[in-house]
Amino acid sequence: MLDITTVILTYNEEKHIERCIHNAQLFSRKIYLVDSYSTDRTCEIAESLGAIVYQNKWENNYARQLNWGLSNLPIETEWVFRLDADEYLSDALISEMTLKLPNVPLEISGIVMERKMIFLGRIINKGNIRWNMLRLFRNKKSFCEERWMDEHMVLTEGISQQWQNCFYDDNLNSLGWWINKHNGYAIREAIDMLNIELKFLPEKGQDSSISMSKDAKDKRGKKEKYTSMPLFWRTFIYFIYRYVFKFGFTEGKEGFLWHFLQGWWYRTLVDAKIFEIKKHCGNDTLKIKAYILDNYRIDLNK
Template identity: 35%
Template sequence: MKVPVSVVILTFNEEKNIRDCIESILDFTDDIFVVDSGSTDKTLEILSNYPVQILHNPFENYSQQRNWSLKNIKFKTEWVLNLDADHRATKEFKEEVEKLFLNGIPNHINGLLTSRRTMFMGKWIKYGGHYPTYHAALFRLGRGKCENKLYDQHFLIEGDTLKVKGDIIDLITESLSTFTQRHDKWSSLEAIQQFENNLNKKDIIKANVTGNPIQKRRFYKNIYEQFPLFVRPFIYFFIRYFLKFGFLDGKRGLIFHFLQCFWFRFLIDAKIYELKKNSNKF
């Protein structure tokens, strides 16, 4: 069954991912859009074989690209699902959304929360507090937007949200080289964000320990950022890998949790230190 949901996919040189992403939603919707930011590989050639509409827009950052898409696409439906090319909609997720639309979604519900199932080196990362991790990627048009952050952006929903059973698979890396290159770039964005601390508070998710899963996650991240540089990565890794049983993910889990929970966070702190040093803020 196809549901009244439009899908937006962001692409840039995604020839290795885009086919499987599109095919995971062909039985789910008839309204698929791809916003490409200048692919030079076979991404557009592959897309020409599918019933999708392609738009082009230069990439500035994730928030800008998502919000540009929401403002400029002429959707057929009231609901929009936002995906990346390395995402896959699972059968369970699609069936759950179908049931919700068949039964009728209450008017006060403006967003649906679904968990990401992170796949790293072919393994599902289940432990270390990494699953379930909820995102509000599906919401009513006009009731959701991407928060104005350089990194770690979530969708800000106006109104109530509802958890959805079933996951969106997230293939976060094709190789360790790609993984570390991306995280090097993202660490720079996060370092600048924390160093400048000049976010427009009206355009970000409010931390709330009693709120929805995204608000709770933001609450704990804010606490993390209050800890001293270079101390907090050790604490974070210890909690994730030992107290939240990250070690149960095996050898590939060790690689993931060390790189994502320690190395990446330590690199952020090192770049914040560098920014402070260069600005004489010590």
């Protein structure tokens, strides 16, 4: 085993957790779950496979839950891998990790790797942007920034290094579950984009001592540019770019559904929520906060 502890956040993940843990056992010395009091068999399955379960109340904030785990778990390994329950590493990435990790220079504190989506059983290779993510990092040298969407791991020391191979996001729930989940994501994305435009929320955990990966910085810059484009037109342009110019149309029916739902429908739903909020509140940030609290039960003052 490599000198890695894998940390998995869970809530009712009995459909995925066995696959995830079996995969993590191929490269991890220890596996911890930070569970939000699951009501299904997630914890039972995990413990039967040798994982160690800690529980912490969910505060509707992914970064806060992960950072609680990084601060409170008794992690003794040099490296930590952050893994979601519906994710697993490719064999090629595990081999690359086994070969490279023992020789990583001391100035490298984080490893960036590509996440590929599997949608309705098909790996989506065409049409997506390249999702590079910092997932492997030295213990006590990284934390998750607090944002409403697209939280990234950032380094408090050292720099990151890009590796070649990928891990997979392969959720086994129904399409209806996916749609409901993204409806919930849409208001969080809308808040994030309104904040990019109007800057009415404080930055959390951002100072000169932290280091974000180049890919995360590039993605943040592209999101700011996207936010400046006209509502609804930008969602259409984004879909055409992905589906036509990046050859998403070559991925069959699954690819069409992925790019339509994730690249157009979801983005349009985000814009619709922004339109709704601005129609009622304009650019008045106090009204925006009150409207979101009244209609979406999200308190932006916390």
